[in-house]
Amino acid sequence: xxxxxxxxxxxxxxxxxxxxxxxxxxxxxxxxxxxxxxxxxxxxxxxxxxxxxxxxxxxxxxxxxxxxxxxxxxxxxxxxxxxxxxxxxxxxxxxxxxxxxxxxxxxxxxxxxxxxxxxxxxxxxxxxxxxxxxxxxxxxxxxxxxxxxxxxxxxxxxxxxxxxxxxxxxxxxxxxxxxxxxxxxxxxxxxxxxxxxxxxxxxxxxxxxxxxxxxxxxxxxxxxxxxxxxxxxxxxxxxxxxxxxxxxxxxxxxxxxxxxxxxxxxxxxxxxxxxxxxxxxxxxxxxxxxxxxxxxxxxxxxxxxxxxxxxxxxxxxxxxxxxxxxxxxxxxxxxxxxxxxxxxxxxxxxxxxxxxxxxxxxxxxxxxxxxxxxxxxxxxxxxxxxxxxxxxxxxxxxxxxxxxxxxxxxxxxxxxxxxxxxxxxxxxxxxxxxxxxxxxxxxxxxxxxxxxxxxxxxxxxxxxxxxxxxxxxxxxxxxxxxxxxxxxxxxxxxxxxxxxxxxxxxxxx
Amino acid sequence: xxxxxxxxxxxxxxxxxxxxxxxxxxxxxxxxxxxxxxxxxxxxxxxxxxxxxxxxxxxxxxxxxxxxxxxxxxxxxxxxxxxxxxxxx
Numbered sequence: 001x002x003x004x005x006x007x008x009x010x011x012x013x014x015x016x017x018x019x020x021x022x023x024x025x026x027x028x029x030x031x032x033x034x035x036x037x038x039x040x041x042x043x044x045x046x047x048x049x050x051x052x053x054x055x056x057x058x059x060x061x062x063x064x065x066x067x068x069x070x071x072x073x074x075x076x077x078x079x080x081x082x083x084x085x086x087x088x089x090x091x092x093x094x095x096x097x098x099x100x101x102x103x104x105x106x107x108x109x110x111x112x113x114x115x116x117x118x119x120x121x122x123x124x125x126x127x128x129x130x131x132x133x134x135x136x137x138x139x140x141x142x143x144x145x146x147x148x149x150x151x152x153x154x155x156x157x158x159x160x161x162x163x164x165x166x167x168x169x170x171x172x173x174x175x176x177x178x179x180x181x182x183x184x185x186x187x188x189x190x191x192x193x194x195x196x197x198x199x200x201x202x203x204x205x206x207x208x209x210x211x212x213x214x215x216x217x218x219x220x221x222x223x224x225x226x227x228x229x230x231x232x233x234x235x236x237x238x239x240x241x242x243x244x245x246x247x248x249x250x251x252x253x254x255x256x257x258x259x260x261x262x263x264x265x266x267x268x269x270x271x272x273x274x275x276x277x278x279x280x281x282x283x284x285x286x287x288x289x290x291x292x293x294x295x296x297x298x299x300x301x302x303x304x305x306x307x308x309x310x311x312x313x314x315x316x317x318x319x320x321x322x323x324x325x326x327x328x329x330x331x332x333x334x335x336x337x338x339x340x341x342x343x344x345x346x347x348x349x350x351x352x353x354x355x356x357x358x359x360x361x362x363x364x365x366x367x368x369x370x371x372x373x374x375x376x377x378x379x380x381x382x383x384x385x386x387x388x389x390x391x392x393x394x395x396x397x398x399x400x401x402x403x404x405x406x407x408x409x410x411x412x413x414x415x416x417x418x419x420x421x422x423x424x425x426x427x428x429x430x431x432x433x434x435x436x437x438x439x440x441x442x443x444x445x446x447x448x449x450x451x452x453x454x455x456x457x458x459x460x461x462x463x464x465x466x467x468x469x470x471x472x473x474x475x476x477x478x479x480x481x482x483x484x485x486x487x488x489x490x491x492x493x494x495x496x497x498x499x500x501x502x503x504x505x506x507x508x509x
Numbered sequence: 510x511x512x513x514x515x516x517x518x519x520x521x522x523x524x525x526x527x528x529x530x531x532x533x534x535x536x537x538x539x540x541x542x543x544x545x546x547x548x549x550x551x552x553x554x555x556x557x558x559x560x561x562x563x564x565x566x567x568x569x570x571x572x573x574x575x576x577x578x579x580x581x582x583x584x585x586x587x588x589x590x591x592x593x594x595x596x597x598x
Contacts (some may be wrong), residue, residue, distance in 0.1 A: 164590050338580060
């Protein structure tokens, strides 16, 4: 009985891991970079480097832009410029889902060149930029990760004996399995927490039966009641004039007892329009979801969300633990490094799958899915880091005045990934796909600070270090550190020209 | 500073606990630990582990302390395993 349970768990671990593996790797890389999404946003807007955002945030210029762009929007929404991310970002959304966005100088209100920014990686890691269907795909991958983690613990017979064991020089499958095991076991609490809380954030969408039963499927109404938010019906008369948001910020901060971080105007073309303010999530583990609401025509105070009940606080705690807006940059660094452990766990796990079957596949000599898995491993694990660096390069190389500049950065990311995957898969036929991609990634990372020096006046390392803008400098320095890491990987793979399978056969013969 | 000291405490706990195992004592000292040393190393390891928890909770309170502690503890273990692999050459 025990034997058959272990065997079925091993089967589950292998196939849940393989099916979700590439997706999970992309999600983990995106999520790891998203630890510093705001810092990356800021790095990618050189126009604002060396400036200070105002003490009290200003929103009127952003809302004026939104009115010009989309007067009949469902809502306008603006995020304050802060020390972590200086730009004021504004979005206007139609009922039909079309969104217009812009970034503004927090002091002057002038438009600054837009960028996909670190927010690109944040969104990638929870919905793959594919809206609601993408969110479901990511949720499924997250659940498969939980399955693989639990099954993995059950089948790891030497979990305590091999607790501290890593034998990189043992070579082949042994080294990959050790690497997979120690990055998984030693960071297991993190992996479990991040997969569980990640799925839990969208739990009302994933298990929609509850909202179906209680609210007839009206998700907006569910969140409104759960969070104690304010909403009022449209009346069909035009709004005479929009009250200044900036004039209300001080009052909103006083009522919330916390700094204002964002502002919104709901149905701004209707007399029922309301102005709302919310705050940041950096003062406790749980999100601080409180909002204050004002009448948009005369600025009259209308509503403040009551303190959350225990159930909503529980939800906000799980979400906050995942998104790590608390604890400052120190904790974000710890999460970043743990995220890298997760990437290594997933990548090495898939290498174990390949290595374990290499000899058997080569002996059989038959056409099989093995080559596909090998190609996908190179394409995803070797290709995605290169695509991420390519996006940073595009940010510095694209002309500032380019229309739809943020989209062009995303296209650079996608194009780089596709090309890298094809190149890697092709080169791996002769056994040096990994080496080629890692070496290119290393070069692109190591040259990033040089590119920064050549293309910007105030944003390169000497300038940012001199001004004490360490978050900006840290992006360049992290690129250097990661570049050295990739160079070391490429160096270890030098001189390997034969495909794994062929070598495995020779070794076995 | 606080974080670095806490991280070092976590790492020390893993060092002591791993050296209490013959497998990791052997490559570093050329012989397995004597039974008394083994018990001592393990007891000290667990004690330092508890102390590292107390350090983080004392420094950052009950809400942040355990989160920082667990994150530092996991990364200290990864760092020590990488160091062990490098030393074992």
